Amino acid sequence: MAKYSTGSSGGGGGTNCELCGAESNSLRLASVAGAELEVCPDCAPHDDSQTTTSGQRRSSQSDEQSRKKKAAQNVAKANPVWDGDSEHWEQDGTNYDDDPLPYLVSEYGTVVIEGRREAGLQREELAEELGVREKDILAVEQGRATQAGIGGGLISALEEYLDVTLSE
Numbered sequence: 001m002a003k004y005s006t007g008s009s010g011g012g013g014g015t016n017c018e019l020c021g022a023e024s025n026s027l028r029l030a031s032v033a034g035a036e037l038e039v040c041p042d043c044a045p046h047d048d049s050q051t052t053t054s055g056q057r058r059s060s061q062s063d064e065q066s067r068k069k070k071a072a073q074n075v076a077k078a079n080p081v082w083d084g085d086s087e088h089w090e091q092d093g094t095n096y097d098d099d100p101l102p103y104l105v106s107e108y109g110t111v112v113i114e115g116r117r118e119a120g121l122q123r124e125e126l127a128e129e130l131g132v133r134e135k136d137i138l139a140v141e142q143g144r145a146t147q148a149g150i151g152g153g154l155i156s157a158l159e160e161y162l163d164v165t166l167s168e
Contacts, residue, residue, distance in 0.1 A: 019043040101145060102152050102167035109143035115162030116141075130157050 015023050017040035019032060024040035030047035032039065039046065105111065116126050116137075123141070127134040132154055139148030140158065152167075159166050 017043055019046065100152050101150060102155060104145060104155070104166055105168055107143075108145070108166045109141045111164050111166060112137075112158055112162065113141050115158075115164040119162055126161075130154070130161060132157075 015025065015027070017024055017027060018037040019030075019039045020043050022040050022042065026041055027038040028041075028044065030037055030039045030044060031049050032043075032046050033048070116123065119126075121129070123137050124134050127137045130137075136148060136150055136154060137158075139145060140150055140154065145155070155166050158164065
């Protein structure tokens with residue numbers, strides 16, 4: 001189990017690696033995941049500022065930018081604003097005028113997940129019970145009701161079926 005710095009070493013002179021906890025007389029300062037730690041020779045390869053296999057020095061700033069960009073791409077993939085399926089809008093319309101989305105409480109997605117779990121239902125089962133698409137339930141659970149074009153009817157049905165409060 002890794003041991004992380006608590007700042008108790010007071011600027012050096014400790015005898016334990018702050019990454020793995022091993023006792024060592026040859027600790028050195030290393031940047032590991034953005035934290036400055038005193039590490040043993042075995043943990044030294046985890047130093048973010050070490051040279052890469054091609055002999056070039058890594059740039060911590062460009063690494064951080066790359067990580068942030070990758071994280072943003074992963075979030076965009078996991079939560080697309082448009083899922084490419086416009087068929088239901090083309091057939092049914094958006095229902096914005098007929099079925100307006102009410103103001104939702106904060107963390108409404110978490111409320112739905114907890115309510116569904118307390119009811120002992122999987123997402124697919126809840127969708128079947130309510131006669132809606134599983135994608136729509138997922139959008140609500142992920143807090144994307146507005147982006148997914150969810151109407152107030154589904155929110156009301158979820159509130160009634162799960163006995164939860166989703167709208168203000």
